[in-house]
Amino acid sequence: MDLCYIEPPLGLTRRLNEIRKRLRASASPSVSGPHAGVRPQRPRVKLDSMFELKRQIVDVPDFPRPGILFRDITPLLRNQFQPTIDALERLLDVDEWRCIDAIAGIESRGFILAAALAVRCGKGFVPIRKQGKLPPPVVDIAYALEYGSGVLEMQRGAGRLLLVDDVLATGGTMRAAAELCGLAGYEVGALAALIDLKLEGTPFVWRNQALRYVIDYE
Numbered sequence: 001m002d003l004c005y006i007e008p009p010l011g012l013t014r015r016l017n018e019i020r021k022r023l024r025a026s027a028s029p030s031v032s033g034p035h036a037g038v039r040p041q042r043p044r045v046k047l048d049s050m051f052e053l054k055r056q057i058v059d060v061p062d063f064p065r066p067g068i069l070f071r072d073i074t075p076l077l078r079n080q081f082q083p084t085i086d087a088l089e090r091l092l093d094v095d096e097w098r099c100i101d102a103i104a105g106i107e108s109r110g111f112i113l114a115a116a117l118a119v120r121c122g123k124g125f126v127p128i129r130k131q132g133k134l135p136p137p138v139v140d141i142a143y144a145l146e147y148g149s150g151v152l153e154m155q156r157g158a159g160r161l162l163l164v165d166d167v168l169a170t171g172g173t174m175r176a177a178a179e180l181c182g183l184a185g186y187e188v189g190a191l192a193a194l195i196d197l198k199l200e201g202t203p204f205v206w207r208n209q210a211l212r213y214v215i216d217y218e
Helices: 010-027 076-090 092-097 110-120 174-185
Strands: 060-061 067-074 102-106 124-130 139-145 148-154 160-168 187-196 212-216
Touching: 067 110, 076 110, 076 187, 102 110, 102 174, 110 160, 110 174, 124 174, 139 174, 148 174, 160 174, 174 187
Parallel strands: 102 124, 102 160, 160 187, 187 212
Antiparallel strands: 060 067, 124 148, 139 148
């Protein structure tokens, strides 16, 4: 049997074309302004609760010294890195992020989190390193650890920083790093850690700034 094609009326054809255009526009949203032509980002992965992150952390007893319970975030970074950075990003609201010029990471695991967060948020990255790791000139500060002592160094600069570390234990490293930022010419806008071990029994506060964290061990 022969099939014949009947052309729709002109008005109906125009209407169908308009519908097709609207469908294409809704499927591919346009971006105006300085970001015109940039492909919209895909939605970020969000976990239902911080429990999903915490369950990836492994307890390692007697490391790095006897009597120390080490919280190993390596499996978390391997399996849930993007949700981890998502959670850190949400510690600051939009207005607070506008006031941050760069993100300072404390050696060494703080580097991983701070650098990834800096890329995510379009900020600079400032390393805070152990003694002898940065080329001079540097500013340094001595500090006490829960199992020893050390010296932190950073190069001079300016701007408002978000200070990031992986774990807050007694708070000695975070406090020393915050003081060092001031000595080096920076202003500390916020303090953040992936994990707060709550070893001191009271919230960590430095110069009226409370620590922001994703996971705790109360």
